[in-house]
Amino acid sequence: MTQTVRRVPAALCGVLALLAALAAGHLVAGFISVNASPYLAVGNGAIDLTPLPLKDFAVRTFGTNDKLVLLSGMALALVAAAAAAGLLSRRSPWPGTIVIAFFGVVGLFAVYERPDLDALALLAPLASLVTGVLVFRLAHHAATIPKTQSRRSFLVAGLGVLAGSALAGVGGRLIGSARDATASRAAVGRLVPARTAPAIPADADFAKLGAPAFLTPNPEFYRVDTALTVPQVRTEDWSLRIHGMVDHEQRYSYSDVRNRPLVERTITMTCVSNEVGGPYVSTANFIGVDLADLLEEAGVRSGAEQLYSSSVDGWTSGSPVPAALDRGRGAMLALGMNGEPLPLDHGFPARLVIPGLYGYVSATKWVTDLEVTTWAARQAYWLKRGWGRLGPIKTESRIDTPKGFATVAAGTVRAAGIAWAQHTGIAKVEVRVDNGAWQDANLSHQVSLDTWRMWWAELNVPPGPHQISARATDRSGYTQTQDRAGTVPDGATGWHTVTFTAK
Numbered sequence: 001m002t003q004t005v006r007r008v009p010a011a012l013c014g015v016l017a018l019l020a021a022l023a024a025g026h027l028v029a030g031f032i033s034v035n036a037s038p039y040l041a042v043g044n045g046a047i048d049l050t051p052l053p054l055k056d057f058a059v060r061t062f063g064t065n066d067k068l069v070l071l072s073g074m075a076l077a078l079v080a081a082a083a084a085a086g087l088l089s090r091r092s093p094w095p096g097t098i099v100i101a102f103f104g105v106v107g108l109f110a111v112y113e114r115p116d117l118d119a120l121a122l123l124a125p126l127a128s129l130v131t132g133v134l135v136f137r138l139a140h141h142a143a144t145i146p147k148t149q150s151r152r153s154f155l156v157a158g159l160g161v162l163a164g165s166a167l168a169g170v171g172g173r174l175i176g177s178a179r180d181a182t183a184s185r186a187a188v189g190r191l192v193p194a195r196t197a198p199a200i201p202a203d204a205d206f207a208k209l210g211a212p213a214f215l216t217p218n219p220e221f222y223r224v225d226t227a228l229t230v231p232q233v234r235t236e237d238w239s240l241r242i243h244g245m246v247d248h249e250q251r252y253s254y255s256d257v258r259n260r261p262l263v264e265r266t267i268t269m270t271c272v273s274n275e276v277g278g279p280y281v282s283t284a285n286f287i288g289v290d291l292a293d294l295l296e297e298a299g300v301r302s303g304a305e306q307l308y309s310s311s312v313d314g315w316t317s318g319s320p321v322p323a324a325l326d327r328g329r330g331a332m333l334a335l336g337m338n339g340e341p342l343p344l345d346h347g348f349p350a351r352l353v354i355p356g357l358y359g360y361v362s363a364t365k366w367v368t369d370l371e372v373t374t375w376a377a378r379q380a381y382w383l384k385r386g387w388g389r390l391g392p393i394k395t396e397s398r399i400d401t402p403k404g405f406a407t408v409a410a411g412t413v414r415a416a417g418i419a420w421a422q423h424t425g426i427a428k429v430e431v432r433v434d435n436g437a438w439q440d441a442n443l444s445h446q447v448s449l450d451t452w453r454m455w456w457a458e459l460n461v462p463p464g465p466h467q468i469s470a471r472a473t474d475r476s477g478y479t480q481t482q483d484r485a486g487t488v489p490d491g492a493t494g495w496h497t498v499t500f501t502a503k
């Protein structure tokens with residue numbers, strides 16, 4: 001007759017097995033690719049499966065931290081499930097074994113589903129599965145040894161597993177980071193454009209008055225993507241394929257692209273998930289080549305509608321072919337940003353940038369494949385999940401100063417912020433206090449129609465609680481609507497309003 005395991009050691013058996021399984025998977029993934037780590041693969045799979053409203057909520061609520069929140073939530077859920085698996089196994093090791101093996105299989109599936117990994121990558125979740133089951137059985141066995149020795153042998157086994165897991169986890173991390181793309185990026189050196197962007201004049205921003213700097217430093221540039229771990233692509237492993245409805249399929253290596261005359265353009269990018277007043281808008285000098293040049297070398301056939309681009313991590317985007325070919329718009333295959341090679345999290349070695357379109361339909365990072373096709377033939381990542389097909393950026397404005405719920409001195413209050421209507425241009429920004437009259441703001445120098453414009457104004461504010469609102473008018477004559485719309489399916493609308501107190 002087998003003996004019943006006490007509750008705490010029973011739960012610990014599950015948790016130890018989990019730790020060992022994750023560590024083993026991470027160690028093996030270190031030799032293949034971080035993305036083969038079953039834990040991360042499950043997280044990435046969860047992102048792709050998350051229903052749209054929840055994902056939009058996560059991006060809005062946690063911003064770039066949504067990934068950390070997801071990983072921590074997963075860790076908590078896994079520990080709870082592992083403890084439960086252990087508790088199910090107080091009499092027989094089998095229920096726990098089955099639960100642990102089931103998690104192992106989920107990990108295998110998640111890695112199998114990743115488009116950027118081959119069969120070899122399955123070794124990582126396989127290592128997790130085998131380790132998890134073995135450690136569970138061993139720990140369970142140690143926990144059932146007759147009372148006198150039980151505590152001690154269980155403790156020894158437990159500490160052994162902990163130490164082994166820590167070593168494996170750290171080892172996986174070290175081995176993995178030796179394989180990442182940092183060194184490859186450093187080897188690229190400075191990218192020198194043959195045609196530089198016009199210098200940004202001193203009156204292009206009102207940074208001293210409380211609006212952002214005109215060019216966003218790379219570390220501050222907003223980041224939005226579905227990648228739980230940043231894809232690691234070395235220039236020597238990268239190539240771009242152009243195929244589909246073209247006359248001559250093309251393939252470019254990194255040096256093929258880099259050795260062409262590079263152009264530089266100042267472009268303001270915006271995310272469709274940006275709420276009114278939100279942070280997902282930034283400006284950089286992008287360095288690269290004209291996308292139209294590459295597409296013309298391939299020879300786009302008539303009837304082509306969609307440029308369907310794929311990232312190395314499987315994310316896809318569909319851009320309208322006319323926008324990609326329009327020389328006046330200046331769509332780019334970008335290699336650099338603000339004088340440097342693209343930062344890893346902004347798409348190194350190469351990404352697309354198409355002025356005037358939200359990032360989800362224009363700005364594929366870690367891009368490796370361009371298929372010229374029709375709208376009917378392919379549905380890109382976010383289109384499948386309910387977002388709009390075309391994604392032109394909406395005319396918007398934001399108040400950066402005063403900050404929400406600030407207290408300021410009553411009297412003359414300075415407000416400052418940004419406005420954007422990429423590829424159309426901003427003509428006017430107006431501000432008002434409460435429901436007072438609209439007043440024209442001072443506008444900064446117009447650098448290009450594809451970039452934001454800064455504004456500032458002085459407002460007369462009596463003591464008390466107040467609101468400031470802003471609205472922009474673009475060069476087509478359109479004034480931002482007051483009607484509030486959420487970000488789904490094609491971008492938020494409404495006036496940004498800031499509540500503050502004057503004393």
Ligand SMILES: Nc1nc2c(c(=O)[nH]1)N[C@H]1C(S)=C(S)[C@@H](COP(=O)(O)O)O[C@H]1N2
Pocket residue numbers: 221222223224225226227269270271272311312313315345346347358359360363364365366
């Ligand atoms: N591979 C990949 N590229 C991507 C995305 C992504 O999830 N994966 N997100 C897009 C979206 S929604 C936006 S707004 C921009 C953001 O680019 P950034 O992170 O460099 O600011 O990248 C686009 N390119």
Ligand SMILES: [Mo]
Pocket residue numbers: 224270271272273358359360
């Ligand atoms: Mo986006």
